[in-house]
């Protein structure tokens with residue numbers, strides 16, 4: 645494979661296109677508008693109906709596991725009072741997803757192509773060349 649799984653992970657962690665490594669996941673000058681395709685290699689980033697749900701699940705999971713649950717645990721263990729824990733958890737539930745929006749798209753694409761690396765255009769070409777031999 646031309647694009648290895650380790651490259652997919654590194655590109656996913658640095659918000660790069662999993663196929664070519666360009667910073668083209670989002671439209672230039674915007675914070676929340678995903679490109680339908682990579683401007684450098686043509687990889688389909690928004691892959692159709694419901695694909696965005698993967699990024700949504702990644703964002704929700706990270707927010708709950710890293711922010712909301714720890715606030716609840718701190719309340720149950722007596723470190724935080726109820727009001728403080730509720731405010732911290734509520735504020736986290738509102739603002740952390742906004743902050744993680746770009747990362748959640750990149751992490752979702754990383755997970756998707758980590759399990760299906762043959763779907764990357766750079767890897768498909770190599771497979772087609774293998775069949776010709």
Ligand SMILES: [Zn+2]
Pocket residue numbers: 661662663664665666668682683684685686687
């Ligand atoms: Zn690309």
